[in-house]
Amino acid sequence: SYVLTQPPSVSVAPGQTARITCGGNNIGSKSVHWYQQKPGQAPVLVVYDDSDRPSGIPERFSGSNSGNTATLTISRVEAGDEADYYCQVWDSSSDHPGVFGTGTKVTVL
Amino acid sequence: EVQLVESGGGLVQPGGSLRLSCAASGFTFSSYEMNWVRQAPGKGLEWVSYISSSGSTIYYADSVKGRFTISRDNAKNSLYLQMNSLRAEDTAVYYCARDKTGYSSGWYRYFDLWGRGTLVTVSS
Numbered sequence: 001s002y003v004l005t006q007p008p009s010v011s012v013a014p015g016q017t018a019r020i021t022c023g024g025n026n027i028g029s030k031s032v033h034w035y036q037q038k039p040g041q042a043p044v045l046v047v048y049d050d051s052d053r054p055s056g057i058p059e060r061f062s063g064s065n066s067g068n069t070a071t072l073t074i075s076r077v078e079a080g081d082e083a084d085y086y087c088q089v090w091d092s093s094s095d096h097p098g099v100f101g102t103g104t105k106v107t108v109l
Numbered sequence: 110e111v112q113l114v115e116s117g118g119g120l121v122q123p124g125g126s127l128r129l130s131c132a133a134s135g136f137t138f139s140s141y142e143m144n145w146v147r148q149a150p151g152k153g154l155e156w157v158s159y160i161s162s163s164g165s166t167i168y169y170a171d172s173v174k175g176r177f178t179i180s181r182d183n184a185k186n187s188l189y190l191q192m193n194s195l196r197a198e199d200t201a202v203y204y205c206a207r208d209k210t211g212y213s214s215g216w217y218r219y220f221d222l223w224g225r226g227t228l229v230t231v232s233s
Binding site for chain 2: 001029030031033035037041042043044045048049050054084086088089090092095096097098099100101102103
């Protein structure tokens with residue numbers, strides 16, 4: 001089955017840029033989606049189809065995807081961005097197509 | 110208000126059964142595919158199961174295949190997850206999630222609406 005690998009943690013100072021990677025075999029050929037999850041809350045979609053943002057998500061959240069790595073970038077990081085972030089793909093070639101990344105804890109210093 | 114509300118979680122012994130429900134409101138439930146996603150305590154998200162809008166297409170994660178059954182009742186705007194032969198490793202918060210489909214270089218799916226989840230604890 002398809003595997004998505006994320007770094008366990010990323011630390012960033014307020015106002016700086018956080019980059020969260022999501023590695024997978026030829027992931028650039030797939031559409032990648034990103035979710036933010038704060039403690040005790042349900043996940044919230046922040047980026048879909050590599051780089052599109054749902055309504056209500058700040059422009060500070062952006063995404064890219066190429067080769068074997070997809071990246072979620074959070075610019076001008078705020079304290080409220082501290083959360084867990086998960087990438088996700090749908091592997092249509094599989095009988096169990098839903099795949100989430102391992103998750104990354106973003107800490108705002 | 111557009112929302113999903115899960116129910117049916119609780120404490121169950123290993124080997125037991127439980128049926129989760131997800132009530133949808135504020136949107137045309139019968140037009141959407143749906144999923145169950147779970148999260149074990151302190152762990153990451155794990156996709157569990159998918160069902161098409163008509164119920165004709167279903168997928169399961171290997172970890173639950175043969176033990177869990179997803180179903181829906183479009184007349185009642187409800188999604189279900191029948192869980193049998195439960196194990197300690199099934200302990201998790203179970204979320205229902207609305208599916209959104211698109212096409213770029215291929216078909217893709219993501220989850221644009223989530224419920225708040227219901228906790229299932231499997232323990233003796």
